[in-house]
Amino acid sequence: MKALLSLLSGKCPKCRSGNVFTHKFYNLLSFDKMNIFCPICNVKFEQETGFLWGAMYFNYALTTGFTIIVSLILYKFFNDPPLEIYAIIIIGTILLLTPLLLRFSRMLMIYLFSPYRKYRGE
Ligand SMILES: [Zn+2]
Known part of the structure; x- marks a missing residue:
């Protein structure tokens, strides 16, 4: 549960x-700018x-x-509104949510596939 909260809060x-x-x-x-190293544990x-x-x-x-x-x-x-309404609403909301989707995607990648555990014990 704590991992999920940490993932969601970046x-x-x-x-x-x-x-x-x-x-x-x-x-x-600058919503996509990341630290190269963790400022706390490096x-x-x-x-x-x-x-x-x-x-x-x-x-x-x-x-x-x-x-x-x-x-x-x-x-x-x-x-079932006209197709144009679908397109406008979906494209508009995706554009608005782009920063959140990008960050959440990167956090999922880091949390699921980063072999950070090899740094334990340093
Ligand atoms: Zn850290």
């Missing part, structure tokens, strides 16, 4: 207190070059799931 997977990202998600110019977040490219697949899955859910909500509760 904390380091090892010490769970250092920030992974340097800025808040609502800073539109673990390296990007284990190897291109490690975070895997977050792209998480982002794809999250965006697809979000699109399906919003489409079902529009279909069920708004009486």
